[in-house]
Amino acid sequence: MGSKQPDRRAFLKRGAALAGGLSLGAVEPAIGQTPASGQSVEGQSQEAQDYSSDELIAYGQRSHHVTSVREPVNGRPSPDEFGLVFHVGTPLGDQMGAITPSALHYVGTTRGSFVPDIDPAEHRLMIHGLVDRELIFTMDELKRFPSVTRLHFIECAGNRTSSRHRTIVDSHGMTSCAEWTGVLLRTLLEEAGVQDEGTWIVAEGVEEVKGASSLPMAKAMDDILVAYAMNGEPIRPQQGFPLRIVVPGFEGILSVKWLRRIKVVDRFYMTYNDYGHLRQDSDDAALSYQIGPKSVITFPSGGQELTGTGFYEVRGLAWSGGGVVSRVEVSTDGGESWMDADIRGTPQRMAHTAFSFNWTWDGSEAVLMSRCTDEIGQVQPSREQVAEFWGRSGVKGQDNSIQPWRIERDGSVHNAIT
Ligand SMILES: Nc1nc2c(c(=O)[nH]1)N[C@H]1C(S)=C(S)[C@@H](COP(=O)(O)O)O[C@H]1N2
Numbered sequence: 326m327g328s329k330q331p332d333r334r335a336f337l338k339r340g341a342a343l344a345g346g347l348s349l350g351a352v353e354p355a356i357g358q359t360p361a362s363g364q365s366v367e368g369q370s371q372e373a374q375d376y377s378s379d380e381l382i383a384y385g386q387r388s389h390h391v392t393s394v395r396e397p398v399n400g401r402p403s404p405d406e407f408g409l410v411f412h413v414g415t416p417l418g419d420q421m422g423a424i425t426p427s428a429l430h431y432v433g434t435t436r437g438s439f440v441p442d443i444d445p446a447e448h449r450l451m452i453h454g455l456v457d458r459e460l461i462f463t464m465d466e467l468k469r470f471p472s473v474t475r476l477h478f479i480e481c482a483g484n485r486t487s488s489r490h491r492t493i494v495d496s497h498g499m500t501s502c503a504e505w506t507g508v509l510l511r512t513l514l515e516e517a518g519v520q521d522e523g524t525w526i527v528a529e530g531v532e533e534v535k536g537a538s539s540l541p542m543a544k545a546m547d548d549i550l551v552a553y554a555m556n557g558e559p560i561r562p563q564q565g566f567p568l569r570i571v572v573p574g575f576e577g578i579l580s581v582k583w584l585r586r587i588k589v590v591d592r593f594y595m596t597y598n599d600y601g602h603l604r605q606d607s608d609d610a611a612l613s614y615q616i617g618p619k620s621v622i623t624f625p626s627g628g629q630e631l632t633g634t635g636f637y638e639v640r641g642l643a644w645s646g647g648g649v650v651s652r653v654e655v656s657t658d659g660g661e662s663w664m665d666a667d668i669r670g671t672p673q674r675m676a677h678t679a680f681s682f683n684w685t686w687d688g689s690e691a692v693l694m695s696r697c698t699d700e701i702g703q704v705q706p707s708r709e710q711v712a713e714f715w716g717r718s719g720v721k722g723q724d725n726s727i728q729p730w731r732i733e734r735d736g737s738v739h740n741a742i743t
């Protein structure tokens with residue numbers, strides 16, 4: 326069986342080279358093909374993995390030839406020597422399409438967390454405070470309510486542009502997109518009966534003082550999900566098993582994981598999370614939550630390499646807390662001129678939207694950028710525009726400025742921020 330493999334792969338290789346040669350009339354090797362000098366088939370020497378085992382038939386795993394993994398961001402290893410998990414980023418440079426595989430969804434924790442092991446049979450959600458009826462739900466009870474299934478990104482405010490970043494994990498690794506299923510928080514709040522003075526909520530996870538966030542009632546009554554499933558299966562422990570809120574379009578810290586309590590209150594509460602983000606003022610808090618129109622080129626991005634001149638599909642992701650992505654433009658000359666990119670699929674509200682752009686690299690130095698416009702007309706700003714607004718202190722709140730990647734003559738790709 327194993328002996329057949331090289332033959333088959335060689336055939337595929339010839340077939341692809343032929344097809345590429347015909348359609349593009351290329352003299353050089355077809356796209357993605359290496360010249361036929363070194364004939365060795367990569368990975369052949371590795372020990373074979375038995376994908377036909379009972380275990381992997383019952384519950385699958387990716388090919389052992391695929392090695393892309395989450396990486397610590399800001400240089401802080403997870404878990405650390407005390408077992409605490411800090412922010413760990415999604416390898417967006419390897420991603421295809423808009424949905425992040427659950428196993429690669431970024432992990433965000435406010436001050437470092439132990440990922441708790443919660444028994445869903447024992448877990449409860451309490452809704453109390455300024456309500457007519459205080460309610461306590463089991464997981465089974467929550468699943469009896471009408472549910473919604475929605476694609477949404479989550480993004481940590483820690484994602485920012487900087488000259489120090491090398492790869493897209495450094496600059497944008499703390500955003501991911503998944504399909505979430507759960508009950509609208511509004512459904513549960515209506516069940517409890519919110520009193521007139523109830524203008525804010527405080528949502529709390531299982532970790533005592535950590536992981537609590539304040540949210541305005543208008544958002545709670547709009548589109549917040551109390552989610553128990555992610556990409557078709559129960560939410561994974563690192564993402565909040567068995568229950569979390571997903572706050573569409575707002576910064577990630579508000580999407581409280583391991584959710585156990587929602588208190589309806591009459592004012593903005595300065596919780597541990599809110600204090601960390603220096604929001605002593607409720608107007609400032611409510612205004613700075615929403616993530617602006619944003620996009621990034623995932624290929625080619627920092628640390629990757631172009632293997633020769635010619636045709637490339639430039640790929641990326643765009644998103645906005647303001648709703649649907651309506652337009653994505655790409656520049657290959659450092660922002661001098663812009664051209665429309667192709668949007669993949671039907672963009673969803675507050676969800677990553679994949680885009681692509683056909684490009685022929687002539688071998689000269691080039692600076693690639695992308696720019697997102699959302700359905701309410703907001704346009705992603707350049708770093709210069711952001712600096713003009715915020716001054717030398719840098720961006721407060723989220724940084725949604727344009728990320729430039731420089732292609733060097735040797736094909737290497739670097740962060741172009743100086
Ligand atoms: N209970 C709890 N919820 C939490 C956190 C936390 O530490 N504890 N971290 C927050 C932060 S800072 C972010 S960015 C998001 C990350 O969600 P994810 O890990 O599913 O990507 O969860 C938020 N929810």
Ligand SMILES: [Mo]
Nearest residue numbers: 433481577578
């Ligand atoms: Mo975060």
